[in-house]
Amino acid sequence: MAEKIILTADLYDNALTEKKGDYVAKAAITGTLRNDGIADRIVAKRTEYRRETIINILNLADEEKANAIAENKSVIDGVGQYLLSILGSFDGEKAPFDPAKHKLAVSFAPGKFLRELLKLVEVQTRPASTGPVINSIIDSTTNELNGQLTSGSAAVIDGANIRIAGDDKVVGVFFTKTGGAAKKCPLLIHNNPSQLTVMLPALENGEYTLSIVTQYATSNKLVKDARTYTFPVVLYVGAKPGDDDRPVIE
Template identity: 50%
Template sequence: MADKTILSVDLYDNVLTEKQGDYSGKVAITGSCHNIDIAKLIVKERTEYRLETIVNILDLADQKKVELISQGKSLADGVGQYLLNIIGSFDGEAPTFDPEKNRFGVTFTPGKSLLNALKNLIPHFRIAKTGPVINSITDSTSQSVSQMITPNAPAIIAGAGLLLKGSDPSVGVYFTPDGEGKTPVKVNLIVSNTTSQIIIQMPQLADGQYWLSVTTQAGAGYTLVKEPRTYKFPILLTVDSQSDDDDRPVIE
């Protein structure tokens, strides 16, 4: 029998209902992993291959998978199956692709191994600490949701407890480049701010991937807490100045 895995699930008041004691849950993300981390785990299993060799193979596999998916192939690996789809409606039998309403996307279906792993998860429920929560970020230029971000352009952060309040210098919105020891870039211009939304002017960011985080001292009922609280959005965001925003894939 496969080992059981206990995962912490934070409970938040369900804002969609008025029922007392009704909560929604968020799995507590415990970190992020890349091919280098996977390679280290493989090496730990006493494989005869060098770490650099494994990383190179994993990176090459990722590149070939992207190529095959973009060619319209159905790709099934050890995690799941990927299929291209096309979003939006079309007028007539010989329509024109309209980037304003049509977009290519990717549908992901979990594979057998992943589905079996999900059966062995045990939730450990806990009431979430009062603090900021990010649900999504929408890039106003491309309308991409929690995927692509455009430097020097407006973006909308949605969530709960997002009121930026407090005198601590750490209070604010940050974009941190992916990787160890990277310096966070603080957002200088906050266009508007409520408990559920922050509209920002994106800072100047180089091409790459970034973690979004929000730090505030705002507590329940517009009170202040002594120590700043930070929420790190668990989805990596991408800046790619060479890409056509309207043709960027959407993973469902």
């Protein structure tokens, strides 16, 4: 029997409706897991395979799955099914594919094991924090969600109470490389409570964490001390460490 899983969901006021007391739930992200982390979980179950062997097999499986998806094969594994799709409209039946207007994407449908596991998840709701909360970041160059960033490019950050306000020497949007110092975004293109568009600083290849520091509070009021929120998802510039520039499935 699967171990009980507790999912924490934050309740936010629904900005899309005027109904009083109408809230929407957003699951709180608990971190990022890559193949080395998956291998650690398998090793913890006392498998006879070495950790390095497991990581190598997982990496090879990822590569072959990605290649098969790029070949427009329907790929089904123990998690779900992956299908290639084409986004964008075409002008006429003989219109060519235009990378400026069209994009290849991958859709995902959960498999039986995941669907059954989700039925066992216990959801516990709580009022959302009044401080800043980051829900996602999209790289404007690649349109990738919560993943790869492009150095010096624009990015869109969604969340709640994330408007940057207060002492400019303290507040801002920061990217911190693992083991390095924080770099502040040099430009805020849009600065709204629920969405920021920022220009990323020059970032070296590697893993990064995203943090927001602001004195903004609801109703455009400022709090005395700046509050910090760090996005729990690990982001990266360049190839994912250990991925050897392999294709990435979104």
